[in-house]
Amino acid sequence: MSPKNKIYISILAVFCTLLMLGLSAQTKRISTPALRPVTANVIPDSTVKDSLAAILNLIDSLHQKKNDSIPPVAIDSLKNDSLPSDSTKKSKKAGLDDVVEYKANDSIVFLGNNMAYMYGQGVVNYQDIELDADEIRMNMDSSMVYAVGRPDTAGEIVGNPIYKDKSGEYESKTMQYNFKSKKGYITNIITQQGEGYLTGGRTKKMDNDEFYMVDGKYTTCDDHEHPHFYLQLTKAKVRPKKNIVTGPAYMVLADVPLPLAIPFGFFPFTDKYSSGIIMPTFGDESARGFYLRDGGYYFAISDYIDLALTGEIYTKGSWGLNGQSNYIKRYKYSGNFNIGYLVTILGDKGMPDYQKQKNFRLTWNHSQDSKANPNMSFSANVNFTTSGYDRNNLNSYYNSATFTENTKSSTVNMTYNFPNAPLSISTTASINQRTKDSTLSVSFPDFTLNLSRVYPFKRKNPVGKERWYEKISLNYTGIFRNSIETKQNLFFKSNLIRDWQNGMQHTIPISATFNMLKYINISPSFSFTDRMYTNKIMRQWDPKASQEVRDTTYGFYNVFNYSFGVSAQTKLYGFYKPLPFLGDKIEMIRHVFTPSVSFSGAPDFGSSRYGFWQTYTKIDANGRRQDVEYSPFSEGMFGTVSRGKQGVVSFNMSNNLEMKVKSDRDTTGVRKISLIENLSAGISYNMAADSMKWSNINSSILIKLTKGFNLQMSATWDTYTYKLNSAGQPVRVNIPRWKAGKGLGRLSSTGTSFSYTFNNDTFKKKNKDDKKNNDDTGPASTQIDNSQSALKYENEENKQEEENNTDMEFGKDGYMIWKVPWSLSINYSINYGYGDFNYKKMEYNGKITQNLSFSGNISPTKNWSFNFSASYDFDRKKIAYMNCGITRDLHCWSMSANFIPVGPYKSYNFHISVKSSLLSDLKYDKSGNSYDRLQWY
Incomplete structure (x- = not known):
């Protein structure tokens, strides 16, 4: 066998041995007594170094395979390590407080210098400490761990180290940590503290969980990788979840350093x-x-x-x-x-x-x-x-x-309902203000005792039909009130006895309803009202001073009156079916006519036997005598009683007009439309009066135009004529208008008001109908849709961008749907009444008063918003008041500008600040108000 082949075989044997050790190690735990520091002079020979380098290169190439998955490991002994025997003995002298567990999804490799390499989402756990990284190097001797992320196939760094303990979670580029000393060194840290993020710099972690940082950044922008702004910290000490103390720091906006610096800073954090x-x-x-x-x-x-x-x-x-x-x-x-x-x-x-x-x-x-x-x-x-x-x-x-x-009202109320009884008591304190003339109307205390409707003659165990007297009902309301109306600066100077008014009022109405001839409802009624005062004002004429003299007398006084009446009411129905040549769309028109007539009577409580009205003789400058009638209780809290007998007959009628039309949108096929919801008119005649027996004609109309929008109007018609008195002033005379040939009545007052809000949904229904009518489901349409879809997704890169951008919505044609939320509210009121007297026509001229106010807002983009509100003065024919506002969402900042462009209170205000409450003082304000408009003389 050649030497070259021997080398290859040796390399392969070493690789297989290490691989087996790694595989077997993934099912054990480490319980080594101690990990001693790395020995620098323990270096293998050149052959071993070359082979190990080749093995590591091979392992790195295997890491690119993402489908490989090795189960987590835990090592409880290093008996199979290649550590020298003396090293093992030294490590037993000092130990860790707990076991160290670690695992890796890809592989774990042990080398001869007592180093462990973990690849692919490695995790190391020690007590409450957890360290995650894509690559972790752990020295078994020194308790040192080094973690770093690794580049993926695209060259992007993934699996950056993430350190977790009881103080929080920290992400970094590199991290070196000692389990034994609990100290570490971190670069480019990323951690959330409070509402902000601490990033960058070189950081040293201490054993008490505190951090010392150099060249760090602190920002409340959630895009902490590329924040829109941050504070560059030259030096800082971080106490997790408590505070950050910094040395000199300066602000950086859009990567541009600004000349805004602070010598030191303190950022507290608390969840409490x-x-x-x-x-x-x-x-x-x-x-x-x-x-x-x-x-x-x-x-x-x-x-x-x-x-x-x-x-x-x-x-x-x-x-x-x-x-x-x-x-x-x-x-x-x-x-x-x-x-x-x-x-x-x-x-x-x-x-x-x-x-x-x-x-x-x-x-x-x-x-x-x-x-x-x-x-x-x-x-x-x-x-x-x-x-x-x-x-x-x-x-x-x-x-x-x-x-x-212009008016402000305040109310404080407490109400108590008695259990199992129709009785309740309430007390109220109220204040009404008129800022125009600084007038206060104060009512305190205000007690009300109320007995809800009861049927005193109703049998507890009824047998048979209901008796007529069982339909009689009554209720009671008692009021005690103490009030004053004065100027704002005189309120605390007022006297409780002299300036304040007080009194009590009791009201007891009794009524019943009976049915006569099946279709007519008869309702008799009786009402009693009693007023109790603690003073009265007597008047007399002083001939020497030629003026009226008032004298207030204190005591207890009763002022009462009562009345009785009866009313009859019924309903008449009329139906009309349109002629056939008008079409069959309208099925039926229904008219409901409700007439009613009532009578009410009362004696003359102004007669001398009651004592509620008095008379004194006035002598003018020419020596003429004149009798003046007055009531000592006219300025009382609840007023006084009226004079003269009453025998009033009232006539009233109301109308309702509806129609039924065929409709495909309704499930029943028929839809009901209200033409006139209510049209009513009424007049009364006082048979007991000496003059002016006819009252004014009161009328009203209610029309439902659209859903949520009604037109309601009421009007009063004057029934008498006018002439000039001896002083040349117009007065009403006892000549009805129809007798003077001027018609039944003249419009004296009317008015209406309405408000409506237009927004995106106002025309939504119409757009849907147009879309439905223009929608073509034929083959040609399908072909066009397919071609448009092909154009939309022709570029795969644009498709991915559209899917990732959640702020955009696209239609079928591939174009972005343009949405601009907006609203416009209009409030308008118009009133007609008597103005100046026309001496030629002997009539009052009509006068129209109008009021118009409007407000709106629009958001052309997600982050921009414009709003305004204004009112128009029709008398001066110009805008009386206007307020405009602009807001801009700058991600981690917010900007707003408000200004009043017209009127005596022209002013503006500009504000820009950080959204986070922690850095709420990092802001800029500029304003100007009406006081800044200097007048030069």
Whole structure:
């Protein structure tokens, strides 16, 4: 045998031996007492080195076969290793705390220098440590592990090392780790800490799970391989799941270093609910100066409630404080409140334009879970602000709902329903504000006792038919109210006795319904109302001062009235079938006519025997005497009783018009269409009145135009004429219009309002019908579709790109479907009423008032969004208010711009910031408001 053949045989024998060792090792565990450091001078001879190199090259070529799969391995002894005997003895002197398990999907190779090579998704486990990589080299003597990824057939690195322990998961390019000392060296680390990612650099892992890094990057962009921005960290110390402390760092945006640097940084991480500092926003105004705004401290009080205290301060003296809290308790209640105090200083002290304004705001929303208490409920909706708060608060400028709100209402209510009884009691506190003139209407407390409808004469165990008296029902409502209407600055100066109004009212209605002649419903009724006051205002004429004098008398006073009535109502149905020559599409038209007539009567509670109305004699400057009638209770909480007898007969009629048409879209083949949902009109005649016996005519109409869009209008028609009195003022006279030849009535007031929202789905149905009509299922169409499909997928590379791009949708023709979400909302109202008096026609001229507001938004792309809202003033014929906004999603950043282009509050605001709450202070704000518009004189 030639020497050359001997060498080949030797190489083959060594390879087979190593391969067998590897295969047998994959079913054992390693329990070696210790792995000593690598001995550098243990080097095999040249022949062995050459053969080993050839073997390794051969193994590398075998790694390219992805179908080979070798089961995981575990080694419990190194008895078959080629380690010298002294090496084995030295390793027994010191040991690991636990066993080391490892496996590989491809192969594991052991070499004579006590090295193990694992290929193909290798995994090494030691206690709570796990190391995954496509290639792992483990030294049995030194407890050292080196892991690295390997290139695939395309040259891309796959199977990069992934290190896992209790502190987290870390990916890197290369990793060297010592199981014994628990220290390691990592290059190009990738790990998520908090809301961001820590990447790059050279990292040293310590035995206490801390990391020391040089030239690292920190970013909150989830595309951490190529982030849109990051902070370049020259040096950093990382405490996983706790914080990162850095030395000098600077910002890099789109791979361009920016001159934005910090000498040191601290990034805390926590999964727990905790308190912390709220960083302020910096800006400037021409009127109030430079400012720090919305900075403060956040208190994590408990799992159920929090509190954020923030403030703002300006260099020219203005300042403000704000407190905001959210609270919730599952199955009990939830809510939030916001309280703010703002001091605004404008101008220079001592100058004529100097102003100092103090404003206050309180908002509170509370709701109770229905499961908390089935008998008692508590709710609050408080929105109280002083008149100047919204004008001086920067955040209100770009909130059109808040900034254009002329009235604000607040209500706090608690209701208790008595179990197994038709009785409930509620208490309410309410405040209504008019920001236009700073008027407050406060009602507190407001108690209401309500007894729902009961049938007092109904038998508990009825036998036979229902008796007539069992149909009699009654209910009761009692109200106690204490209220005041005053100016905002006078509220706390008001006197509870002198300025506040209070009173009680009891209402007891009794009614029943009987059927007469099968088709007519007769409903008699009786109502009693009692008002209780603690004071009355007596009036008299002072001839010396030539004026009316008022005197308030305190005591207990009852003001009551009652009335009775009866009404009759029925329904009449009419059907009409169109003539045959008009077609057979319409099957039937139905008309429902509902007439009703009622009578109500009441005595004259203005007579002297009741004492609810008084009379005093007034003497004018010419010495003429005039009797003035008044009620001492007219300014009471619930008013007073009316004068004069009442014997009112009322007539009312309502109409409903519908038709049935044939339809293929309905399962029954017939579709019902409403032509007029309701058309009603009514008038009354007071037989007991001395004059003006006819009332105005009230009418209304409701038409359902489309689904979700109705036209509703009500109108009042004046039935009497006018003339001038002795003072030259127009007054209503007892001459009906039909007697004066002016028709039955004149339109005195009417109005309607509607709103509609247009969006992508508005015309969706029409597009579907067009598509269905234009769809051709013939052979020619099939041939065209096939050719288009062939064109679409002609390029396999484009096909793969389309499938991977989930943001795109393609139609049958291969073109991308263009989707632009948009909406446009329109709110319009128009009202007609009496305006100025026309002395030539002796009639009031009509006056039309209109209001138009509209808002909309559009998203031309996934990341761009535009929105606006505006209102139009028809009197001035110009836009009264407009607010526009633009937002842009910059992946890990967000940008927004708001501006008010017209009106007295022209302003703008630009904001760009990182989305992550951790880096929320990494932002830029620029704004300008109405105070910045300097006026030069």
